Amino acid sequence: MHFRKQLFFLLFLSGLIWIRASGQGWVVPEDQKGKLAPVKFTPEMQKQGEGLYLKNCQSCHGIPGKKNWAKITPPPGDLSAEKAQKQSDGEIFYRITSGKTPMPEFRNILSETERWAILSFLRSYNRAYIQPNPIGKTGFSGKKVRMTMNYHQAENKLVVQVKEITKDHSEIPLKGAEILVFVKRYFGNMQVGEPKTTGKEGLALIDFPPDLPGDKQGNLAITARVNDPDGNLTGAQVTDTLKIGVPTDKPSLIAQRAWWATRDKAPVWVILTYSISVILVWGFILYIIYTVLKIRKINK
Numbered sequence: 339m340h341f342r343k344q345l346f347f348l349l350f351l352s353g354l355i356w357i358r359a360s361g362q363g364w365v366v367p368e369d370q371k372g373k374l375a376p377v378k379f380t381p382e383m384q385k386q387g388e389g390l391y392l393k394n395c396q397s398c399h400g401i402p403g404k405k406n407w408a409k410i411t412p413p414p415g416d417l418s419a420e421k422a423q424k425q426s427d428g429e430i431f432y433r434i435t436s437g438k439t440p441m442p443e444f445r446n447i448l449s450e451t452e453r454w455a456i457l458s459f460l461r462s463y464n465r466a467y468i469q470p471n472p473i474g475k476t477g478f479s480g481k482k483v484r485m486t487m488n489y490h491q492a493e494n495k496l497v498v499q500v501k502e503i504t505k506d507h508s509e510i511p512l513k514g515a516e517i518l519v520f521v522k523r524y525f526g527n528m529q530v531g532e533p534k535t536t537g538k539e540g541l542a543l544i545d546f547p548p549d550l551p552g553d554k555q556g557n558l559a560i561t562a563r564v565n566d567p568d569g570n571l572t573g574a575q576v577t578d579t580l581k582i583g584v585p586t587d588k589p590s591l592i593a594q595r596a597w598w599a600t601r602d603k604a605p606v607w608v609i610l611t612y613s614i615s616v617i618l619v620w621g622f623i624l625y626i627i628y629t630v631l632k633i634r635k636i637n638k
Contacts, residue, residue: 366428366432366433370429371426371428371432372426372428373432374427374470376454379458383458387458387459388459390459391460398414398441399414400414402417402418422460423464427469427470430460431453431457434453434456481502481512482572483512485562486576491582494545494546496531497541498517498519498534498541499511499539499540500515513537515535515564516533516536517564519544520561520562521560530550531544532545544562550583551584551588554585555581556581556585557580557581557583558580558582558583559578561575562575
């Protein structure tokens with residue numbers, strides 16, 4: 339009897355692991371499901387998307403329609419199949435953007451336009467697909483806005499407010515603006531949290547990771563901006579240094595000898611290899627010159 343309980347427990351645990359590994363539970367936020375492409379999908383865009391797909395997606399998902407995806411867990415599946423195609427544009431775009439282990443986040447690899455191009459390519463395999471009317475430009479063309487950013491420690495959220503500056507210089511909340519948040523890292527800006535859309539009060543609440551390393555005091559350089567691909571908004575970005583990171587006392591990347599450091603901080607073996615190479619090259623050149631001169635002297 340005791341053995342049966344153990345066996346049942348092992349089967350139950352294996353089932354939970356399999357469910358988790360199969361990728362179930364990848365929930366797309368409600369405000370992202372209805373997201374629409376900003377432009378009409380064209381043959382040129384689909385061609386661009388094909389190239390991006392072959393470069394970034396084929397190794398796991400295989401060639402659309404061939405069912406030759408990589409044999410990994412969870413199985414990536416064929417993105418031209420009904421299971422994928424029945425998702426909304428917003429759902430597919432969200433999954434491309436945010437990723438989920440073992441799939442990488444492409445928001446830091448591909449631009450927004452490139453991610454929509456991949457989606458347009460995938461939709462070309464769905465004859466029943468009819469693209470919803472594109473949202474066109476952000477709808478804020480020519481507007482001026484003012485952004486503020488604060489951190490609510492109790493809820494661990496970054497609060498971003500966007501207000502439109504009217505012609506009479508008054509300020510009104512800007513509703514429907516998608517907000518992206520980035521933290522400055524060594525090699526560029528890293529997007530954190532999920533994009534959020536401002537409500538009627540012009541507010542967007544961004545979930546902020548509580549364990550991001552900062553400087554010695556825990557400071558982080560944070561930028562919040564309106565997702566405005568067409569650049570129609572003025573003032574649609576705010577940058578501030580907030581003390582909300584984990585204090586980290588780490589040396590600068592150029593404080594120690596490394597490939598990416600300054601010349602005087604290059605690894606010793608690199609300096610030696612370079613110096614010896616230069617000496618050998620010049621020695622070879624001088625030897626050739628000496629040999630040529632010697633031959634000419636003999637000929638005379």
